[in-house]
Amino acid sequence: xxxxxxxxxxxxxxxxxxxxxxxxxxxxxxxxxxxxxxxxxxxxxxxxxxxxxxxxxxxxxxxxxxxxxxxxxxxxxxxxxxxxxxxxxxxxxxxxxxxxxxxxxxxxxxxxxxxxxxxxxxxxxxxxxxxxxxxxxxxxxxxxxxxxxxxxxxxxxxxxxxxxxxxxxxxxxxxxxxxxxxxxxxxxxxxxxxxxxxxxxxxxxxxxxxxxxxxxxxxxxxxxxxxxxxxxxxxxxxxxxxxxxxxxxxxxxxxxxxxxxxxxxxxxxxxxxxxxxxxxxxxxxxxxxxxxxxxxxxxxxxxxxxxxxxxxxxxxxxxxxxxxxxxxxxxxxxxxxxxxxxxxxxxxxxxxxxxxxxxxxxxxxxxxxxxxxxxxxxxxxxxxxxxxxxxxxxxxxxxxxxxxxxxxxxxxxxxxxxxxxxxx
Ligand code: UD1
Ligand code: CA
Numbered sequence: 001x002x003x004x005x006x007x008x009x010x011x012x013x014x015x016x017x018x019x020x021x022x023x024x025x026x027x028x029x030x031x032x033x034x035x036x037x038x039x040x041x042x043x044x045x046x047x048x049x050x051x052x053x054x055x056x057x058x059x060x061x062x063x064x065x066x067x068x069x070x071x072x073x074x075x076x077x078x079x080x081x082x083x084x085x086x087x088x089x090x091x092x093x094x095x096x097x098x099x100x101x102x103x104x105x106x107x108x109x110x111x112x113x114x115x116x117x118x119x120x121x122x123x124x125x126x127x128x129x130x131x132x133x134x135x136x137x138x139x140x141x142x143x144x145x146x147x148x149x150x151x152x153x154x155x156x157x158x159x160x161x162x163x164x165x166x167x168x169x170x171x172x173x174x175x176x177x178x179x180x181x182x183x184x185x186x187x188x189x190x191x192x193x194x195x196x197x198x199x200x201x202x203x204x205x206x207x208x209x210x211x212x213x214x215x216x217x218x219x220x221x222x223x224x225x226x227x228x229x230x231x232x233x234x235x236x237x238x239x240x241x242x243x244x245x246x247x248x249x250x251x252x253x254x255x256x257x258x259x260x261x262x263x264x265x266x267x268x269x270x271x272x273x274x275x276x277x278x279x280x281x282x283x284x285x286x287x288x289x290x291x292x293x294x295x296x297x298x299x300x301x302x303x304x305x306x307x308x309x310x311x312x313x314x315x316x317x318x319x320x321x322x323x324x325x326x327x328x329x330x331x332x333x334x335x336x337x338x339x340x341x342x343x344x345x346x347x348x349x350x351x352x353x354x355x356x357x358x359x360x361x362x363x364x365x366x367x368x369x370x371x372x373x374x375x376x377x378x379x380x381x382x383x384x385x386x387x388x389x390x391x392x393x394x395x396x397x398x399x400x401x402x403x404x405x406x407x408x409x410x411x412x413x414x415x416x417x418x419x420x421x422x423x424x
Contacts, residue, residue, distance in 0.1 A: 002096030003117065003176075005044045007036055008083050009103030010052025010074040015230045021054035022228065023103035024061055027238045028265030029283040029302055032228055033058070035106035035266075037066050043113055044099065046070065048087045052077045079197025080173075085186035091179055098182075100175040100200070104228045107240060108174065112224055117176055119217045126181040126212040129154070129204060130172040132222040140170035141201050143216060151214050154201035158194040169218070171201060172225040181212055241266060249276075257296075268300075271308065289325065307342070324369070337381065338365040347375035347393060354381045368403075 013022025023033035033049070040047060047069040051058045059071040072086045084100060091098070099117070101108065120128040129151075131143045141154045142164050154171050155164050185206040189198045207214040219225060223240050227233065245266055246259045253272030256262050264270070264282045271290030280295035284302020288294065293311045301319035306312065310323055313330035321335050324342040329335060331348035338352050350373050352365040363381035367373075371385050374393030379385070384400045385407075391397060392408030401407045 001121075003044045003099055004091070004094070004096060005040045005047045005099045005101060006084050006087055007033070007040075007047060007049045007069075007101050007103050008080060009033055009058060010050045010055075010077050010083055011104075012053045012077075013104070013229070016228075016234075017231075021058050023058060024054075025228065025234060027106060027234070027241060028263070028267075030265070030267065031061065032106045033061065033103045034065065036101055036103055036108070037062075037069055039108055039110045039113060040099065040101070041066075041068065042110060043117070044068070045096075048072050048090065049103065050074050050083045050086055052083075079191065079195070080200035081186065081189040081198035081202060084200055085189075085198070088183065088186055091183070094179050096179060098177050098179045100177070102173045102227065105173065105225055106228065107226050107237060108224045112219065112221075113174075116174065116217050116219075120176045120215070123215050124213060125176075125178075125215045127175065127177045127203060127207045128215045128217055130174040130219055130225070131169050131216045132172050132219040132225055133168050134170050134222060135168065137165075137168050137170045141173075142167040143169040143171060145169075151204060151216050152208065153205035154199075156193065156195070156199065156201065169216075172219060173227070174225065175200070175203075177203070182207065238263075262295075265302075277314075335365075337362050338367070340367045341369035341371065341387070343369055344371045344373075346373050347377065349376040351378045352381060353378050374408075 009023045016022050016025065024031045037047060049062050049069055049071045051071045052074045055073055062069050062071050074083050074086045116130055134140065139157050141156050142160055144152045144155055144164060146152050182203060185203045188206065189202050191198050193199060204214055226237055226240060228237055242263055245264050246256050246262060249270050250256055254270045255275040258278035261278045262276055262280050265284060267285040268282050270288045273290055274288055274292040274294065277295035279297045282300040286300050286302060286304040288306045289308035291309050292306060295314065297314045298312045299317040301317065303320040304318050305322045307323065307325040309326045311328040311330055312318060315332045316329050317334045319336040321338040323340045326342050327340050327344040329346035333346055333350045335352050337354040344367055354362050365379050365381045366384040368385065368387040370388045372390045374391050374395065376393055377391050377395045377397065379397045383397055386401060386403040388404040389401045390406045392406065392410055395407060395409045397407060
């Protein structure tokens, strides 16, 4: 059945204490909302992002990056149920399913969402909510079940009795519903509760009252629904995401010498037998080949492709660059907006000067196969170094260099015999 998503992102995010809207805060240079949208993109045909607080910024982000998503303004923000009701005009004749998620929950996995939907379908459910068990359930809505263990309703922390607060099964805030069955609920929700809000959670009780098939899917790995409300949560989520990524890479044959000091974004692929040395930080989307050595203390900043058998050593920063196989940049270098061929050696302290601060233009450095760059060289882009070029140490390269030439810019060495003795 067709699935469309609704992603709630209109709330204030007060606890972040930030001028940036909460859902645009980043983990490994990717926004929280970006994670959620990426996780649904193989599942849904269209995504509605509910915006309110900082609506312009969130809308701009969505329009720029996600063709499949449409933002819908919720103003004022009267609660999560009210937020979802904003899509009703867009889905008047829609007969498919709606998957509801929060924009501040970046750790949910695509495969979990698929299992959740499969469960919903296998139960012939009209409405399924995701739940999980928390040892400390404070602040979450509690799942209240009947004596026969079927779902009854969800009660929010602020409305809960002491007995209800003791319940450890919580609402994860993710729902799938058969739209034509549940749609009428959105015009019948009331704000008769402690927060005076229209709660989305009330659709459970509404479904039960209307004799619909309502179920809960219990998520085993509760980490996945970890929500971001504060900077501490952001750091914790980064850690969870990192550990998950490193263990996936190790399972696939990558050596991580020190998982405690290594940071690798979810969107980075690494080939088998590559070794990642300590204190390496890899953010954004990257592809690293097989049998490479990365770090210690390397920084890959995104849009980096490194083929097999390369070495990116200590204090080397690489950004927006392609590096072909068997190329080495061992020490203290910056490679930005570059295309490097195979079998290149980049000497220590080489800089591709890609940015002109006056024109604000970024330019490309191209090096063909077998180029050798002497230490402490600056290549002022745009520049192309053709096949086999050698550059003498300490040079500043400002032009294209033809194949197999030696290029060097260097004041001639003077040796003044006994100069020191005579000076005294
Ligand atoms: C909500 C659930 C709670 C659940 C928890 C899981 C309700 C009433 N409660 O609580 O049962 O355990 O999520 O994380 O649904 N938002 C809007 N418009 C609004 C209000 C909120 O778009 O008018 C968005 C927020 O930006 C946020 C999401 O909805 O992304 C959830 O809102 P939030 O206020 O954080 O709800 P919780 O108190 O966490
Ligand atoms: Ca929340």
